[in-house]
Amino acid sequence: xxxxxxxxxxxxxxxxxxxxxxxxxxxxxxxxxxxxxxxxxxxxxxxxxxxxxxxxxxxxxxxxxxxxxxxxxxxxxxxxxxxxxxxxxxxxxxxxxxxxxxxxxxxxxxxxxxxxxxxxxxxxxxxxxxxxxxxxxxxxxxxxxxxxxxxxxxxxxxxxxxxxxxxxxxxxxxxxxxxxxxxxxxxxxxxxxxxxxxxxxxxxxxxxxxxxxxxxxxxxxxxxxxxxxxxxxxxxxxxxxxxxxxxxxxxxxxxxxxxxxxxxxxxxxxxxxxxxxxxxxxxxxxxxxxxxxxxxxxxxxxxxxxxxxxxxxxxxxxxxxxxxxxxxxxxxxxxxxxxxxxxxxxxxxxxxxxxxxxxxxxxxxxxxxxxxxxxxxxxxxxxxxx
Numbered sequence: 001x002x003x004x005x006x007x008x009x010x011x012x013x014x015x016x017x018x019x020x021x022x023x024x025x026x027x028x029x030x031x032x033x034x035x036x037x038x039x040x041x042x043x044x045x046x047x048x049x050x051x052x053x054x055x056x057x058x059x060x061x062x063x064x065x066x067x068x069x070x071x072x073x074x075x076x077x078x079x080x081x082x083x084x085x086x087x088x089x090x091x092x093x094x095x096x097x098x099x100x101x102x103x104x105x106x107x108x109x110x111x112x113x114x115x116x117x118x119x120x121x122x123x124x125x126x127x128x129x130x131x132x133x134x135x136x137x138x139x140x141x142x143x144x145x146x147x148x149x150x151x152x153x154x155x156x157x158x159x160x161x162x163x164x165x166x167x168x169x170x171x172x173x174x175x176x177x178x179x180x181x182x183x184x185x186x187x188x189x190x191x192x193x194x195x196x197x198x199x200x201x202x203x204x205x206x207x208x209x210x211x212x213x214x215x216x217x218x219x220x221x222x223x224x225x226x227x228x229x230x231x232x233x234x235x236x237x238x239x240x241x242x243x244x245x246x247x248x249x250x251x252x253x254x255x256x257x258x259x260x261x262x263x264x265x266x267x268x269x270x271x272x273x274x275x276x277x278x279x280x281x282x283x284x285x286x287x288x289x290x291x292x293x294x295x296x297x298x299x300x301x302x303x304x305x306x307x308x309x310x311x312x313x314x315x316x317x318x319x320x321x322x323x324x325x326x327x328x329x330x331x332x333x334x335x336x337x338x339x340x341x342x343x344x345x346x347x348x349x350x351x352x353x354x355x356x357x358x359x360x361x362x363x364x365x366x367x368x369x370x371x372x373x374x375x376x377x378x379x380x381x382x383x384x385x386x
Contacts, residue, residue: 010046013038015374017046018055021075022100023379026059028070047073054079054137055373077102080138080372083129084364085122086146086186087111089161089211089261092122095361096129099141099369101197101380105129106361115163119172126177141372142180144364145169146189148211152229154183160247161211161261182367187214187232188223189363190353194320195221196366197380198354205316206353207234207306208360209323213255217314221377235259239305258302260324267295282328299325300332304339311340311348322353 013036020032027035033043050056057076061069077100086093088111096105107129112121122145130140149159156164170181191206195218206216213235217224225231235255236248243252256262260278268276270291285292307319326332330352337350353359370378 013042014046014049017043018050018075018373019375019377021050021056021073022373022375023377026072026074028072030070032073075100078136080136080141081131081134082141082143082365082368082372083126084144084146084361084368085125086189086360086364087118087122087148087162087164089148092125093357093361094125094129095358095365096131097365099372101362101365101369111162115167118164118167119169119176122169122173123176126173138372140177140179142182142368143173143177144182144184144189144367145173146186146360146364147183148186148214150229150233151183151185151188152225154181156183157229158248180368180371182364182371184364184367185214185216185225185229185232186210186360187216188225189216189361189367190214190322190355190359191216191218191320191363192223192366193355193359193361193363194353196378197362199318199320199351200379200381201317203314203316204318204320205310205314206320206322206359207303207310209258209260209303209321209325211261212259213306215310217316219314234306234310237309239302254302254306258299258306263295263299263325266298267291270294278324278328285329296325296329296332300335300339303332303336307336307350308340316348318349318351320351320353322356322359326352327356 016036017032020035021027029040029043029047033040047056055076056073058071059074060072077098080099082097082099084095090111091108092111093108097103107125109125112118126143147156147159148161150157154170158165170183173181187206187208190208191204194206195204202221204218208214215232215234217232236246236250236253238250238252239254239257240252244256245251246253246256264276267281281292281295285296310319321333333350333352355362366378
């Protein structure tokens, strides 16, 4: 039995009411009372406090045929704004939204070759994102940073393709902007984005295939990060004993065979080109180029191995693949499924990412919003996405 002071119970009830208003929009006081099992007097007092805090607004009356029309309540999404940043290996993307993940503004810059001035570069980007006159009572409520590497205790502990381990990004940016800064692994943010905006499943494995391979895991609706943040570093599981050297120190890691970086580099070498992009690969694949076909077949082979291992290790309700390969070649999901021959895997949904390049940014948005409001559940699945 949970016990506590009246103040603690009131705080818990206030959080439940705010969550209900956000996730059930719009809703009346009477409907909240019925849903939560709290008295109408308690609900009215809490709602008035939320209105006074500019977090809830009254938006009109519900259509009813009998009796007094109840006043509908809605979350005040303009009470503040959020900035989410994806520090990619090649590109830094920044997204500004309101407190409901809407009214979006996106900017992108090239990732610097050296991390020496990264704080200055990020601060300049953030300044250009901030609205001149937001008119919001809370202003900037927080900033999230998606890291393509391992994050622990709000610091970067390992990143294979850029050096941020010795830089206190959160501390320095907090001093500059006086707002909470949240660092998180990109695959973790990606699965949170898919959960918040698209897929309502309690157990989700999100495989992000970019410069490396990350695995974001939701177990019973809770992000699983492991003992020191290294859970989900699935790109560094070994698929070829004594295979290719990896920046992590091992040999034969999965991401050395099936990451976008690895496969595009391999294709460029086959064609004697300095570099290639997905448009070139797609064009040559569609014309029946044997090297392009070989690259796609390799993606199917190793992705099937990856998914098979994920399914047997975690048994999720759903596996999401977020990759330019599945964006450019939508039919690959079905081919990967057909390559899974184990009878134990037949009950799991395997789907492409619905958010694609926006998943990391939108996951960061959800992290900041939930922290600012002090809520644990955020359902924005009816929003219009980027």
